[in-house]
Amino acid sequence: MRVMSESIAVRCPACGRRHRYTAPTYPCACGAPVAPSLDAHGTATAVTHRAWDEEWVDVRCAACGSDSQWPRPEMGCPCGTVLCVPVDRADADHGHGHGHSHGAPVSRGPARRAVPIRTALDAVTAAVLYLRGLGHQDVRRADQPPTAGIGLAAHGVVAQVDPTVRPASVRDVECLWLTAMAESADCLYFSLAGYADDARDRADRLGVPLFVLDPTGVARPVNAPAVALDATAG
Structure with missing residues (x-):
């Protein structure tokens, strides 16, 4: 290479x-x-x-x-x-x-990077970069596809990337949380179009970090669990 x-x-x-x-x-x-x-x-x-x-x-x-x-x-x-x-x-x-x-393995990823989002795979790339910034260097495809978008996994964490133009639903958040519970893992949700109000409420109660991917590829935390997690990113 x-x-x-x-x-x-x-x-x-x-x-x-x-x-x-x-x-x-x-x-x-x-x-x-x-x-x-x-x-x-x-x-x-x-x-x-x-x-x-x-x-x-x-x-x-x-x-x-x-x-x-x-x-x-x-x-x-x-x-x-x-x-x-x-x-x-x-x-x-x-x-x-x-x-x-x-x-x-390293305890922290390299300095934060971003890629402009023009395609669905750009959104996946942005999420992978963010997860690696949290120290998850073994990011891969999730074994089980999520209810919407693309599933990613690493040791101790599962993530969902939704590159569609619709806000993520409460069902999407709940299914991600249930998947994480079944695998004894933490979880994160990345969306391009944001989240329905009831989805944000449920995520707050379940402790699911929610991020919105802006057009520059930067993952923006949109709830308290995400803000707390973002503070630990490299």
């Missing part, structure tokens, strides 16, 4: 527009920046359906050799098409593994 971000030309198959895409860099557990390898000779494809277990790639740190799993690169075209950016085939195949980081 290359450490420096790459930039390649990406052509939209729907409208023919050409774009320049730069691979995002992510913090490894050791603190070094890592980035996925892009395939400059590959062809971008339109995202027409979601298969979340296929949309992650492993990124290997050149500094310490550990693997971390991140969402597959995507970008949005002004025509409305979401493009899957081609990655190096060896890396894409490698990314279908277990998704556990083998680096040494």
